Amino acid sequence: MRVASKAAVVLALLTSVLLVDVVAAKNKDRNVPLDPKFAGIQSITLLPVVDLRIDKKDRIDLAKIGERAVQILKDRNYPAVQADSTGTAGEIAEEDLQESKAEWIKRLGLSADRWIMVVCLFDVHTKRSQTNAEFGGYLFDKETGEVIWKRRGFGQAGDNTEIGGLSGMGLRHWTKKDALNNAVDALLGSIPKR
Numbered sequence: 184m185r186v187a188s189k190a191a192v193v194l195a196l197l198t199s200v201l202l203v204d205v206v207a208a209k210n211k212d213r214n215v216p217l218d219p220k221f222a223g224i225q226s227i228t229l230l231p232v233v234d235l236r237i238d239k240k241d242r243i244d245l246a247k248i249g250e251r252a253v254q255i256l257k258d259r260n261y262p263a264v265q266a267d268s269t270g271t272a273g274e275i276a277e278e279d280l281q282e283s284k285a286e287w288i289k290r291l292g293l294s295a296d297r298w299i300m301v302v303c304l305f306d307v308h309t310k311r312s313q314t315n316a317e318f319g320g321y322l323f324d325k326e327t328g329e330v331i332w333k334r335r336g337f338g339q340a341g342d343n344t345e346i347g348g349l350s351g352m353g354l355r356h357w358t359k360k361d362a363l364n365n366a367v368d369a370l371l372g373s374i375p376k377r
Contacts, residue, residue, distance in 0.1 A: 220324070220331045221375050226262040227322070228296040229253055233275045233303040235319075241307060243363065248318075251367050252302050260377035263300075266292055275301060280321055285328025292325070299323045302370070305335075307363060313341040314362035318370045336370025338362045 229252055232245040249265050256263035269275055272290040279287055280301060291299040300322050307316040315337070322332040341358035 217375055217377060221377065224261055224298050226264065226296075227256055227298045227300050228292045229256070229263060229265050229300045229302065230269050230275070230292060231265075231267065233301060235277050235303045235305055236307065238308075241359070243304060243307065245304070248302065248304070248363060248367060251364060252300075252371060255368065255371040256300075256374070259371070259374055261374070266296075270296075275303075277303070280319070280333075283321070283323070283330050288323045288328050288330075289325050291323060297325050298331075299325060302367070304363075307359060309341075309359060311341075312358060313339065314358040315339050316359075316362040316366040318366045320370045322374075332374065334370055334373045336366045336368070336373070338365025338367070338369055340365060 229249055232248045232252070234243065234245060253263045253265050270290055270292045272279070272287060280303065288299070291301070300320065303319045303321075305317040305319055307314065309315075316339075318336045318338075320332070320334050320336065321330055323329070324331050338361075340361035
């Protein structure tokens, strides 16, 4: 057997294994019953995205991140709206999210809101032409005063090659945007689809 035909057989085998894995993964999602905590959600209110970065020198459009988050929730079949304030809870600190006491949770958003989501930007940094981003997400049930979901999402864009000059500066802008989008996608992609 020639090398080219051996390579074609190996490629065909790898392609079929990949397709079987993709089909199995899609069917796995369909066969898993939805957690009742998520099945009962009528509408998620996303509070303004919280910037918890230590180094805040890079300007990030948090409103755009919020819009993307709402769209992802809708794509996962959750009615979602974006709020313009945190409610009577005031400014949100990382300690508030980590400790999440019931009385604090009940002050998030408007009084009529039940399911409240907080998305936090923890980090975004670029080294050479590669940008990494990290978000955290929390979904609260104000009625019960508990956290029903929390995760971290990481995103990356670009590569490790050094690109200088104006083209490198332009590329860094796009890699930062892509890394942020990838991190939000990873974060909210972990919410069970309805």
